[in-house]
Amino acid sequence: MIINCPSCRKPMSSKATVCPNCGAERGELTDEQLSELSRRRLRDRIYRLKMASYAAISVLLAAAGWYFYEASDLDLTPSTGPLLLVAIGSVAYVVVRAFLFSAKRALKTH
Numbered sequence: 716m717i718i719n720c721p722s723c724r725k726p727m728s729s730k731a732t733v734c735p736n737c738g739a740e741r742g743e744l745t746d747e748q749l750s751e752l753s754r755r756r757l758r759d760r761i762y763r764l765k766m767a768s769y770a771a772i773s774v775l776l777a778a779a780g781w782y783f784y785e786a787s788d789l790d791l792t793p794s795t796g797p798l799l800l801v802a803i804g805s806v807a808y809v810v811v812r813a814f815l816f817s818a819k820r821a822l823k824t825h
């Protein structure tokens with residue numbers, strides 16, 4: 716079984732007592748505790764990614780609001796700002812969703 720080093724988080728064999736990457740000892744942690752630890756880290760990561768995806772959606776909503784604000788005012792010359800913000804928000808959202816997808820899959824296999 717492959718676990719993550721409790722010290723450097725690099726993958727290592729659960730049979731190894733010392734991490735080949737950083738040399739940290741696994742100490743008294745059992746396989747069960749270690750896999751619970753990596754599951755907890757994945758859940759933390761999923762939580763942060765969810766927050767990031769909400770932030771990306773907020774950026775998209777703000778961009779839409781900005782766009783319609785400029786579009787509704789005939790005196791204003793529409794700027795590229797809102798479109799730029801939509802592009803940034805969309806890319807960020809897609810990237811975050813991709814990370815979220817792989818983190819959820821990793822959680823299932825742990």
Ligand SMILES: [Zn+2]
Pocket residue numbers: 720721722723724725734735736737738739
């Ligand atoms: Zn390590």
